[in-house]
Amino acid sequence: MDKIGNQGKVFGLGLSKTGTSSLTDALNLLGVKSAHYPHDERTYDELRSGNYRLSILEEYDGIADIPVTSYFAQLDGEFPGSKFILTVREKEAWLRSCEVHWRLMMEWWHNFPQFKKFHEFISAVVYGTIDFNRDRFAYVYDAHVRNVCEYFKDRPEDLLVLDICGGEGWDKLCGFLEVPLPDAPFPRANEWMHLLMQAAQEVAQIVPAGETFILVDEQGFGSDFARGRRPVPFLERGGEYWGAPSDSETAISELERLRVEAGARFIVFGWPAFWWLEHYAGLHAHLRSNFRRALENERLVIFDLRP
The missing domain is CATH 3.40.50.300 (P-loop containing nucleotide triphosphate hydrolases)
Structure with missing residues (x-):
């Protein structure tokens, strides 16, 4: 320069x-x-x-x-x-x-x-x-x-x-x-909103319209995410976000409760909450052992909770 x-x-x-x-x-x-x-x-x-x-x-x-x-x-x-x-x-x-x-x-x-x-x-x-x-x-x-x-x-x-x-x-x-051309493609930044729109489209492709799914997103995606489907926050009390679980055992218990009480058929982890999959290793192991992984990319990890 x-x-x-x-x-x-x-x-x-x-x-x-x-x-x-x-x-x-x-x-x-x-x-x-x-x-x-x-x-x-x-x-x-x-x-x-x-x-x-x-x-x-x-x-x-x-x-x-x-x-x-x-x-x-x-x-x-x-x-x-x-x-x-x-x-x-x-x-x-x-x-x-x-x-x-x-x-x-x-x-x-x-x-x-x-x-x-x-x-x-x-x-x-x-x-x-x-x-x-x-x-x-x-x-x-x-x-x-x-x-x-x-x-x-x-x-x-x-x-x-x-x-x-x-x-x-x-x-x-x-x-x-007045600088040399770099040996790299010009960046096309994938901004938060672009990622969010892509994620919403991917959820719509996997979660059928009208279905209930658990959304783990650190409250970052907004209530308008995945229209036509019913996202349930995790943890949840009375339909409202209740904070992160204290441990994997609590998370697994709440997951199973929402499958029964709320009819949750999928669990969706958004990229702001990917740390959950490492921090709550027991929950991640439970999901991998018992349910099909429907999608995994840089935006989302989705497990199909249906029997």
């Missing part, structure tokens, strides 16, 4: 769901240590107080996504010699992706209060709303692209407009940063 000044950084100015995770992964592969969507308490306090000399940039050389999207002019002043990358996307596809992303995110963010607090703040800054609003988001998308391009119109060497979702990648990015 010899072409970037001593104080210079790389900022990904794209809005949500424009490939900012992929951009972050790509920058890291190029040796630009970058953070995607930092939402720590210190960054929150600094942005709220108008301090754009962000402390996180003492450790990182790049940031992408909406924590920096609206502050490009201030960051340009604080970090002379920086490079700016505006990721874009076909607008209708972007709006559809944002709508799904917001709906799913608002199902689970109550389990992550720091993230929720930060996102409510930065969403209000960037979009002028906390909830998804199609007309407002469409307006913000057009205005943001226009404003960024206008700001850098006389400095084309400092701004790259990149359509990662449309297939652009190393050629444009490496040419802009």
Whole structure:
């Protein structure tokens, strides 16, 4: 990164769901240590107080996504010699992706209060709303692209407009940063929401419509997960999540109770809860010994509990 000044950084100015995770992964592969969507308490306090000399940039050389999207002019002043990358996307596809992303995110963010607090703040800054609003988001998308391009119109060497979702990648990015092409495919980040949507589709393929299944997900998937089927949290009391079991014996007892009382026909472990399969080794052994494993991949492990 010899072409970037001593104080210079790389900022990904794209809005949500424009490939900012992929951009972050790509920058890291190029040796630009970058953070995607930092939402720590210190960054929150600094942005709220108008301090754009962000402390996180003492450790990182790049940031992408909406924590920096609206502050490009201030960051340009604080970090002379920086490079700016505006990721874009076909607008209708972007709006559809944002709508799904917001709906799913608002199902689970109550389990992550720091993230929720930060996102409510930065969403209000960037979009002028906390909830998804199609007309407002469409307006913000057009205005943001226009404003960024206008700001850098006389400095084309400092701004790259990149359509990662449309297939652009190393050629444009490496040419802009003046670095060699890496011997690796351009990353296409499989973000949480993409994983969640894939997982929901896989559950729908295995668990018949109308069936009850036990869902072990660390309360991360939201109540809207696997529509048309009835997920039961584990452990469970009165249909509500009751916390993790104390040991494998308790887990096995509760599993068998839910098979009888709730009619659970499957148990689904989502990737946030994969640690259960090691920590509760007795439960895992019980499942392997007595039930068919219907699916195992990087997103889900599903056992068929039917006789």
